[in-house]
Amino acid sequence: MADQYAQSGEDKQATGTPVIRWEEPPEGPVVVLLDQTRLPAEEVELVCTDPPALVEAIGSLAVRGAPLLGITGAYGVALAAARGFDVADAANALAGARPTAVNLSVGVLRAQEAHRAALARGGTSGQAAQAALAAARTLHREDAEASARMAGHGLALLDELLPGGGHRILTHCNTGALVSGGEGTAFAVALAAHRAGRLRRLWVDETRPLLQGARLTGWEAARHGMPYTLLADNAAGSLFAAGEVDAVLVGADRIAADGSVANKVGSYPLAVLARYHHVPFIVVAPATTMDPDTPDGASIEVEQRPGYEVTEISTPQAPALGAGGGVPVAPLGAQAYNPAFDVTPPELVTAIVTEGGAASPVTAGSLAELCAGTRRE
Numbered sequence: 482m483a484d485q486y487a488q489s490g491e492d493k494q495a496t497g498t499p500v501i502r503w504e505e506p507p508e509g510p511v512v513v514l515l516d517q518t519r520l521p522a523e524e525v526e527l528v529c530t531d532p533p534a535l536v537e538a539i540g541s542l543a544v545r546g547a548p549l550l551g552i553t554g555a556y557g558v559a560l561a562a563a564r565g566f567d568v569a570d571a572a573n574a575l576a577g578a579r580p581t582a583v584n585l586s587v588g589v590l591r592a593q594e595a596h597r598a599a600l601a602r603g604g605t606s607g608q609a610a611q612a613a614l615a616a617a618r619t620l621h622r623e624d625a626e627a628s629a630r631m632a633g634h635g636l637a638l639l640d641e642l643l644p645g646g647g648h649r650i651l652t653h654c655n656t657g658a659l660v661s662g663g664e665g666t667a668f669a670v671a672l673a674a675h676r677a678g679r680l681r682r683l684w685v686d687e688t689r690p691l692l693q694g695a696r697l698t699g700w701e702a703a704r705h706g707m708p709y710t711l712l713a714d715n716a717a718g719s720l721f722a723a724g725e726v727d728a729v730l731v732g733a734d735r736i737a738a739d740g741s742v743a744n745k746v747g748s749y750p751l752a753v754l755a756r757y758h759h760v761p762f763i764v765v766a767p768a769t770t771m772d773p774d775t776p777d778g779a780s781i782e783v784e785q786r787p788g789y790e791v792t793e794i795s796t797p798q799a800p801a802l803g804a805g806g807g808v809p810v811a812p813l814g815a816q817a818y819n820p821a822f823d824v825t826p827p828e829l830v831t832a833i834v835t836e837g838g839a840a841s842p843v844t845a846g847s848l849a850e851l852c853a854g855t856r857r858e
């Protein structure tokens with residue numbers, strides 16, 4: 482079950498309402514999410530009292546973005562354990578809520594393993610629930626640390642590739658604090674450049690159909706006072722042609738062993754444009770997004786979402802007119818193609834940046850080496 486409430490002022494952090502938190506009111510533990518479907522209009526929190534509410538929040542994109550999905554999955558297992566649900570069933574439902582971001586199943590598994598290990602040691606169900614919660618909290622903290630490291634490595638790479646400074650960066654979807662325990666992935670690099678006085682412009686793709694760029698990256702960039710400009714996704718080509726883009730920075734939902742990158746649909750066309758215009762295309766993602774068990778891009782399952790997301794515009798302000806609750810922008814009954822992600826082949830990726838450093842050129846070998854180094858740190 483999920484309840485909604487507007488966040489009171491004293492609960493807000495300096496950086497705004499937390500994207501996710503665990504709370505233990507007298508009625509029992511809950512996972513509280515910042516409802517991202519309501520941004521930028523309002524900061525409303527979603528209080529999830531059971532795993533099905535979290536599964537629904539994941540499916541509706543109230544909570545989203547690969548690293549945050551992992552953290553949510555882990556807290557979901559802790560919630561199942563603390564509330565007396567069948568942990569294996571809840572873990573399956575959580576891990577299956579969206580198929581593409583590998584972080585989700587990684588996070589779920591991590592909390593589930595902690596729970597299982599506590600029981601195997603002869604712990605009580607209460608102790609096992611505590612172990613799952615501790616695992617979720619550790620993942621949450623580690624993701625914040627990874628984010629800070631990625632920002633440092635990413636900025637160093639940008640400075641090396643673009644020695645002139647004054648970076649003009651194009652980004653897609655939302656990869657900031659809204660997807661992370663810290664300040665994000667690709668967005669964290671742009672933010673580091675801004676803080677260092679080296680961000681001349683952040684070009685933000687609106688990211689149709691759900692507008693994560695316009696609604697969420699715009700919201701985050703404005704809060705940080707970054708010089709940002711929104712563009713319709715199909716305006717990117719003319720922007721490259723005008724010589725206005727120095728680098729593309731995007732996140733990832735799953736990186737296969739060969740370096741193929743699944744990310745928000747529209748990333749692949751940007752990689753093609755970047756290659757044609759000799760602009761670096763840089764992917765920033767934590768090690769939890771690497772999936773050595775998926776050999777290549779063709780093996781990545783790309784989530785297909787409902788057609789009404791394309792045939793209707795749905796925003797918190799739009800009146801509920803269409804079947805999906807939005808304003809229809811296509812004839813009634815129009816078919817729609819709506820993959821949530823696309824896959825960019827490794828040869829179009831200039832570098833993959835993780836908390837352990839950067840792999841460039843991107844090959845199975847350079848990635849395996851980077852992952853091994855990250856694990857040793």
Ligand code: MRU
Nearest residue numbers: 545546547654656666732733745
């Ligand atoms: O469908 P979403 O909004 O969950 O998609 C998110 C993205 O594609 C992000 O770019 C990706 O998760 C990387 S964020 C670190």
